[in-house]
Amino acid sequence: MKIATAGIGLRAGHVLALFRQMMPEVEFVGYYDPQPTYLEMIGTDTPRFDSVEEMLAQTKPDLFFVGSPNEFHLDQIRAGLESDVPHIFTEKPVVVSIEETMELGRLLAKHGSDRLMVGLVLRYSQHMVDLRAAMAEGVLGQITSLEANEHIGPYHGAFFMRDWRRMVSHSGGFMLEKCCHDLDLYNMITGSRPARVASFGGRRSFLPDHAPASNAENEIFHIKGSVWNSVDDPFHSDGDIIDCQTAILEYETGASMAFHTNLNVPDEHRRFCVMGAMGMAEGDFVRGYLKITRRDGKVYADHDYSKGDRATLGSHYGADHMMVADIIAYLKGAAEALPVSIVDALEAGVAALALDEARSAGRVVGLSETWAEFDSLGLRR
CATH class of the missing domain: 3.30.360.10 (Dihydrodipicolinate Reductase; domain 2)
Incomplete structure (x- = not known):
């Protein structure tokens, strides 16, 4: 199970660490985060990328984790949906406005909603x-x-x-x-x-x-x-x-x-x-x-x-x-x-x-x- 993440703050680090604890075959293949505060929670040897698109194209993960600040979710989810990544997990809240809600809804209507999971824990x-x-x-x-x-x-x-x-x-x-x-x-x-x-x-x-x-x-x-x-x-x-x-x-x-x-x-x-x-x-x-x-x-x-x-x-x-x-x-x-x-x-x-x-x-x-x-x-x- 290859996982790539956009964002490696405390919440993302905590959830991803649980994935590795409960699924030992997990491999963290890349991260995108200009300020990776809790990188040690997934491993400091995890490869760093300059963009989500580059990371997804090169690592081809099984799961793309979106754990960035809320305002960036829509663009990063879009990148995941438009790639061939089979599963996407996004932290809540998904988007920050009614307009973004409808925009993501249109993306889901086009690409399918089954690929996208959400952290409403x-x-x-x-x-x-x-x-x-x-x-x-x-x-x-x-x-x-x-x-x-x-x-x-x-x-x-x-x-x-x-x-x-x-x-x-x-x-x-x-x-x-x-x-x-x-x-x-x-x-x-x-x-x-x-x-x-x-x-x-x-x-x-x-x-x-x-x-x-x-x-x-x-x-x-x-x-x-x-x-x-x-x-x-x-x-x-x-x-x-x-x-x-x-x-x-x-x-x-x-x-x-x-x-x-x-x-x-x-x-x-x-x-x-x-x-x-x-x-x-x-x-x-x-x-x-x-x-x-x-x-x-x-x-x-x-x-x-x-x-x-x-x-x-x-x-x-x-x-x-x-x-x-x-x-x-x-x-x-x-x-x-x-x-x-x-x-x-x-x-x-x-x-x-x-x-x-x-x-x-x-x-x-x-x-x-x-x-x-x-x-x-x-x-x-």
């Missing part, structure tokens, strides 16, 4: 494996409403305010960059997409008035390092992303959701509560539980993922390992499909971008015309 989590199984048995019934959040600690929020992700032009915005995972899950759970959305938020925590008063406190905001296009001070940065947002979404099925995210929460959590006509499911990725209750009050399942092997697997609540294992099975022909598709990822991205449009414009944004254009590409089978 939470679909692979044990939480979602167990929740999908319960839903398949009809335990929840028709989904009626949801509430969910993603709250990250000050050390992580500061990273976003110092990193290249602080600029909407690079990342597409915080809701897209960080919460596309969550929005994808709730599209999956409702079995539909947002029909209209509204959103409110702004920058409330990472402001000069709230800068740390001591060096000891300041250290908290530099735990997570950044390299490319970064700045040192998250409270005086030039970033234009926001640090808190509240959103409401109405889905095509009629279900509705309230979603809240904040980048400065000392006791992190990533909770969800799904209400159905026949039951409910509540869980927290950070605290590691999932409880499913039938409408008669009987508990269908009460999972504690904070103990045992799953608790020690690390990043993304153990889902990184599960994702790589599933992808390897898929590449080897042992699995027919993956839990999430590139089309799912693009639809989650549209939801995030629409939420930011609603926030900045101060109005409810309807998505019927956007979905009509997207569906006209024929990507859904």
Whole structure:
């Protein structure tokens, strides 16, 4: 299995290292990255190339990994689709605008979407494996409403305010960059997409008035390092992303959701509560539980993922390992499909971008015309 990568930052290095750990026959045949920060994670002897096109032409990889900053994804995915590389993996979010979504959609309509996989890792989590199984048995019934959040600690929020992700032009915005995972899950759970959305938020925590008063406190905001296009001070940065947002979404099925995210929460959590006509499911990725209750009050399942092997697997609540294992099975022909598709990822991205449009414009944004254009590409089978 020959792998070439565009981008070798921390995330790409981590996922690629898992590939080698779980698939010893992996050979890293090339990388393209003007600033290869974590090259040692795949091997400093990996050949370097001056362009993606040159790398793909010379190495002819089995898998092309796109792990570069978001603004470069479209061009690099295009290069992969137009080459003869059989499989492409792109990190989320896939693209940074509605226009790029449609452009990639046209490329997928031309070249096929089966070659492209995406790193929406939470679909692979044990939480979602167990929740999908319960839903398949009809335990929840028709989904009626949801509430969910993603709250990250000050050390992580500061990273976003110092990193290249602080600029909407690079990342597409915080809701897209960080919460596309969550929005994808709730599209999956409702079995539909947002029909209209509204959103409110702004920058409330990472402001000069709230800068740390001591060096000891300041250290908290530099735990997570950044390299490319970064700045040192998250409270005086030039970033234009926001640090808190509240959103409401109405889905095509009629279900509705309230979603809240904040980048400065000392006791992190990533909770969800799904209400159905026949039951409910509540869980927290950070605290590691999932409880499913039938409408008669009987508990269908009460999972504690904070103990045992799953608790020690690390990043993304153990889902990184599960994702790589599933992808390897898929590449080897042992699995027919993956839990999430590139089309799912693009639809989650549209939801995030629409939420930011609603926030900045101060109005409810309807998505019927956007979905009509997207569906006209024929990507859904």
